Amino acid sequence: MLVFNIFGSLAQLERDLICDRTNAGLKAARERESLGGRRPVITPDKLRKARDNIAAGLTVREAATRLKVG
Structure with a gap:
């Protein structure tokens, strides 16, 4: 059970890091006035x-x- 909890925590941490990097990239693109798409x-x-x-x-x-x- 402990192993599953550790893997779940690591997965959540990785998800949060991906979200933070994505938001930082979008913010940088807005500051450059870069249109997406x-x-x-x-x-x-x-x-x-x-x-x-x-x-x-x-x-x-x-x-x-x-x-x-x-």
Whole structure:
């Protein structure tokens, strides 16, 4: 029984350390004003062009194909 308690305590300690390191990394990223996640596929310029193409009569699929976003 003692061994299980020791392993459980070590696992909890490791979990807490991982949590602390993750939070420290997120805080450092916020201070660097680093955005996380995937970069946007479509830029504001491509979005404007897509809307212009759709207004000109193209389907959404055709506009996306022309701009290579879909």
